Amino acid sequence: MAADRVWKVQEPAVITHHLPCRDKDYMMLDCHAHIYSPEFSDVQQTLEAAYAAGVRAILNVSETVEDALKILELAQEYPILQPCLGLHPVQPGAQGSRSVRLDEVDKIMELIRENSERIVAIGECGLDFSPHVLAGSDVPPAAQKEIQKKVFGAQLCVANEIGVPVNVHSRQAGHYAVDLMIEAGSKGLLHAFDGKVGHALKAVHNGCLISIAPSVVRSPHLQKLAKAIPLDHLVLETDSPALGPANGVQNVPANVRIACEHVAKIKGMSFEDVEAMTTENAMKMFRRVRPVE
Template identity: 40%
Template sequence: MNGFIDGHCHISASEFDKDFGEVIRKAKKNDQVNGQRAACLSDLEGVLDLVVKHANKLVAVGEIGLDFTPWYCKSKEQRDEQRQVFIQQIQLAKRLDLPVNVHSRSAGRPTVNLLKEQGATKVLLHAFDGKPSVAMQGVECGFYFSVPPSIIRSEQKQRLVAKIPLENLLLETDAPALGPEKEGRNEPSNITISCEWIAKIKNITTDEVKRQTRLNALTLFPKLSAFLKR
């Protein structure tokens, strides 16, 4: 197979309940925050043991990370607790020899710094919203960065892609979020938009982007190979 690999997607989200089959059909055709809150330590109770129990079935540990958006994380105490949760998750992933799929919003530098401090090496930073200079610190550590279709309307994402080597990029949709339009539901089929914009920015072909991002994904998530053979 030589299709796209979506490095970060929420296909089980309720937005897809009514037409899940059609969404999957469209995705296959192209393959040729309500109630949310900051994570706290009590959320880990029982979860870490569950991850260990099913580690042989897991491709990665995630989505984990830091979200310091002001209206979402309102105090230093919340930020500190998020860091402690993140540290435990990183260390668990290292112990299980699994990559981490990382969220960082309004926390690009703290996220990269913490990953480096904790010795994480198998890292995907999805929809990174930090500065290219911070992202390059991650690139120096071998981290990967995945690019959503919102690149079509995001100068920050465009600057990021211009700076990060293709060898460190993956495609993602983050469906149902981060679509080509600010409002409206994103879908896995929009993965082609990410591919096309990376190609445009780097002045290469979409086939080259597709090939290299697929290779990158399989390098970071080697267990994916077993699923692709099915």
């Protein structure tokens, strides 16, 4: 496919991050990333490297309303970036991270409904019961948890309303998030799932997917998940710029290949089989995604 159909190019593109040539034209999906983040000073170069690595669609997920606006702009310019709009359970505060508030829901709901035909999923939404997050507010922790559940529930409802899946964050709240999804009849992806394998399997049995990031190379928990979850319920993500193969080093969508390679190693399968199945899984879940050629 011509470069100008993948990203906006005024002159012939020069790929400065060269990747090995391959005999096969792979098609992988990065099911969770944050390409609007300040770390990506050269979006075009990042996407060129991803395309060279075989990535054909990147689900660009928001955390705040401001992120969502950036995502919509980027999707117009770079078709490889597939927009997902949602409100993260952790929001920036005056003195660090804090739990989301109920009065922050209306703006994202309005934006979602205004762009309901454009988005491929609702997210990043979910729950985060980490102690440091709950400590960032004067509201009692139990009340914060209930507010998070209401905010998440509202996003599950709008996802069902417009007919798209959810892209879910569930740090230290895995089984609560899974139960709310089941109760709402929502399907989607559990990103960076840190809960028990049993809770992940419960989600899988109810039609959800579990994503594996490049950090699987250094995460015993992700390795355990990759081994336990059937391949037909796994997909790949990077969570760029986070969750890279090396701790503290910026992650990029091209590294989705590393996640694929490690899942193949864990399951004793070929790279090609894992690539094909995870892509098929993602396309079945995120039916609005249109990979670039």
